[in-house]
C-alpha cells in the first residue's frame with residue numbers, strides 16, 4: 001500500500017513539501033475517482049499535506065457517487081489516503097499539485113474505491129510475477145459554441161475528416177498546451193491527430209503499468225478539461241455526441257511483462273501466425289469470454305451503445321468494435337492483435353479507467369487459469385459480413401444497450417468474485433437505474449415517427 005511505499009522511500013514528506021514549495025506549489029489537489037470516472041477531491045494547502053497521508057482526507061461517504069456508504073456510523077466517512085508516489089505539480093495550473101487518493105473506510109482499504117479495485121487485480125498479477133502494461137488511447141471531441149449549439153470549429157467540415165491537417169493545426173494552441181502539460185507530468189506524448197469525426201481528436205502518450213496508466217488518464221482528462229475551458233472550448237469525452245459521426249473510443253493496448261520487464265505475449269512459434277504466445281492467447285480468450293460483462297465496465301453509459309452499434313457514419317464507418325472476436329491488425333473486431341500486443345477496442349471515452357482495467361485483468365487471468373481457447377483469428381472485414389457469415393465464424397455481437405450489459409455483468413460470477421460483490425452490486429444498481437431512467441424518455445425521434453402514424 002502507499003504508506004509502506006513511503007516508508008521505503010528515502011524522500012521524506014517534509015522533503016517533498018520543501019521541493020514543491022521551491023517550485024511555487026501552494027496547494028495540493030487530493031484527488032479520487034468516483035464510480036463514473038469523475039475526478040473529485042479537495043484542495044489542501046501544501047503545509048497540511050501530512051493530514052492526508054494518515055488518516056487521509058475525510059469525505060462524507062454517501063456524498064460520493066457509487067460508494068453505497070451509510071449516512072451515519074463508522075462507515076459513513078470515506079478517507080482518501082494520499083499515495084505520495086503520485087504527488088506532482090499540475091503544470092496547467094501553476095501553484096497546484098495533484099496527489100491520487102486510495103479510499104479507506106473504517107481503517108480498511110475500501111472495497112468499492114475504483115483505485116483499490118484496480119490495486120487488488122494488479123496485486124493478483126504481481127503474485128505471478130506479472131505486470132500489465134497498458135497504453136490508453138483517448139479520443140475526444142473539442143467543440144465550441146455556435147448557432148446550433150456545440151460543434152466543431154466552422155472550418156472542420158470534411159466528409160472524411162481523419163488526419164485533417166487544417167483543422168488539427170487550427171487547434172494547435174489547445175493541443176500544444178495539453179502536450180506541454182502532459183509531458184511535464186512525464187506522460188510522453190508521441191502522436192496527436194484529427195480523428196474520423198469533425199471536432200474529434202486523439203492524443204497518444206506512452207504506456208505505463210495499469211495503475212499508473214489509470215492515474216495518468218485522470219491527469220489527461222483534468223488537464224484537457226481545464227485547458228479547453230481556458231481556450232473557450234468544450235472538451236468532451238461523451239462517447240457519441242453526434243448520431244451521424246463516429247464515437248470516441250479509449251482503446252487499451254495491452255501486454256504482460258515478467259519480473260524482469262520482458263514482454264510475455266510475443267513468441268517466435270505461433271501456428272496462428274500472429275507471433276503471440278500461448279499465454280497471450282489464453283489472456284485474450286479470457287477477454288473474449290467475459291466480453292459481455294466487460295462491456296458494462298468499458299462502455300458504461302446509455303450513450304456508449306450508440307457508438308458500439310455497427311452501422312454507417314458520415315465518414316463511411318464507425319470503427320467501433322461490435323463483434324466478439326480477434327484478428328491480425330483487424331479494427332473491425334473487439335480485439336486487434338498488433339505489434340505482438342492486444343489492442344482491446346471495447347472501452348469508450350466514458351469508461352472509468354480503474355474499473356475497466358481491473359475488469360480486463362480479472363478476465364485475462366481467468367483465461368490464463370482455465371486455459372481458455374481464443375479460437376482462430378478472423379482476418380476479414382467483419383462489418384462487411386452478413387449475419388449468417390458472422391454466425392458461421394462464431395462472432396457474437398456485444399451487448400447493444402446498457403441494460404443488457406449490466407445484466408451480463410451481474411451474471412458473471414468470475415468477474416463478480418474478482419472485483420467484489422459490494423462493488424458489482426453498487427455498480428449494477430446505479431447502471432440499471434440509469435438504463436431504466438433513459439428507457440422512460442420519449443425522444444424526438446419517437447414523436448416524429450409515431451405521433452401522426454398511429
Ligand code: GLU
Nearest residue numbers: 246247248249318319320
Ligand atoms: N473512433 C473509433 C472508436 O470508437 C476508433 C477509431 C480508430 O480505430 O482509431 O472506437
Ligand code: MG
Nearest residue numbers: 137139195202
Ligand atoms: Mg483512434
